[in-house]
Amino acid sequence: MTSEVWMAAFSALLKPSVFLYLFAGVLLGTIIGALPGLSATMGIALITPITFWLDKVDGFAMMMGLWNAAIFAGGITAILINTPGTPASLTQSWDGYPLYREGKGGLALGINVIFSFFGGMISILLLILLAEPIARFTIKFGSAEYFMVALFGMSMMIAVSGGDVLKGLILGVFGILLSTVGIDPVLGRKRFTFNVTALGAGIDFIPVMIGLFGLAEVFYQIYQFNRVQHDQEREARKVNLELGRVLPSAKEFFKWSPLCVVAALVSTIVGAIPAAGGDIASVICWGNAKRFTKEGKNYGHGSMEGLAVSSTANNGVLGGAMTTMLTLGIPGDSVTAVLLGSLMMYGLTPGYSMFTENAQFTAQIMILMVLANIAFLIIGLATAKASAKVLNMSQPTVWAAVSVLCIIGTYCINNRFLDVIIMFAMALIGFCLKVYKFPDGPLVLGLLLGGTMEKNMRRALLIGAGKWSYFFTERISCVLFILVVVTFCIPLVKAVFAKKKGAAKAGEAVEPPAEAE
């Protein structure tokens, strides 16, 4: 992308409406992230239907603001009530909460804001620098390669998410089966439409997301509700310990910065791997930093450096997740899955065309990511001490409001009642999946990538005159296939080793009585 494209993109963003929606998104994201039980995915899924009524850039400004702010704000609950607001802020509670108990809550909140911004900015810088070269590489891709890329994305999601490969596989295949509903992409024949005209266009992705991550989450939270724990948390909120200063000193900032730069780079790479989100990145960064620094012994007991590393890592994944989404069309996490769905609804296709035909809009998305980081830095620092008040909202109020918004939001996408029925059905299915510990990521990815997989696989077979060997004679496709096999094999090998290790330990435990005999 040339400097002219960047300038044109930036000048097109200089509109009051863009800033209004960006700040509205940041505010909403801060509230959503700070409320335990509400995730960035749920927020994005709920807000997406609203953004379809706005101008494309305004809509994306709101979504970028919400996403970036929700991830940083997850740290607020982690610090103040020892409950991560989002999975990515798990490690922040290990150091943030002890700091709060020591009377350094303000400083912990300040570190969370500043280093989330720090991680986010480095990650976006990498997105800006690397996305186009990666996308350029995809010019060489044909149908076989696109099929293998989609399959690789699916395999990573199944291998990395939930940990239960069999259940992940079942849901991945079920997601692909759902994607076959509607008109067949090659021959134009109807499948699973049952004479319902609206089903001809297939199952819309957004109602499924709202059902799975919105209403199903409400159902599951009601089912899991622990009154004793809830009352304890409410008591903890009433304590209101002294928060103290918010900003770390310049000396402290520069002392932690080199380590945080490394954490940002690592988390960007982790973020680019499908399904390996902020939770995995922050655990990897925090765990390795603990091993390699002098301060390591204090990690987990109120280390400011540990909190800075965790805060950097959780926002550092966002640039990586966007890179794979924009260049390969594979979402790095569930939020980018919704964003990918939105891009497709606007008629945009991820890949090199995003950097040629739609270069200005792609540049605008990246600039909006930067602006969202600046916005949450300002709002986060200005409201650090007041943010504790958000936590006073009761969970039943949130459940009631979310259940209404799920229904209205779904209807608003196409003004279609069938979408609401699909959303409700997916909510019931999603609840059962959560109870039976099925990872829902593969279902989403299966539905999203199923169409791409089928279309490209059938096209590749057409080009290869029906020979399946075509997938292995193409060099890139063959390499991707090996990666898919390796991805599936790693969890199986791990399981075998774990079983052997367990058996050996059990044998050792049995041995002493035998010797005693």
Place this chain on the structure above:
Amino acid sequence: MNNSKKTSGDIIPAIITIAVGIFAVAYIHSQKKLTLLDASSAGVLGAGFYPFACGVLLIILGVLLLIRGIRQHGTKDYFQMTPEKKQNLKTMLLLALSVALFLAAWRITHQFFICLFIYALIVNLLLKRGWLFTILFAVIITAFVYFLFSKGFSVIF
């Protein structure tokens, strides 16, 4: 091992998975146009291939899950019902029922805002909120939806 323990592990999801797989395979088999291979040109997959393959895969994976479920011998219990969880499940099911009733009433009467107001009342009562809060919530959420979606975005409910 009692009956509840037999069904508490992976057996039920396995049976559902197999049933979905059989349904997909049977559906493709019953549709003449959805063939596995396209008769018009050699080597081209038909419109039925992909869903058929998914159905077969679901049956195989479902059988594997069923074997795992049987081998769990009732040791895996996803429900672990406590009196509190029983109450929670009841509340959750009532909420799901009220969503279904709201959708049905909206569809039949076409009086969206009245249905929404009543739904908001019922949900808050189910979640054991006070009367005053319940009424305030119902009024605010109905007004919010009316002004933002109906007036602001011109959505016709």
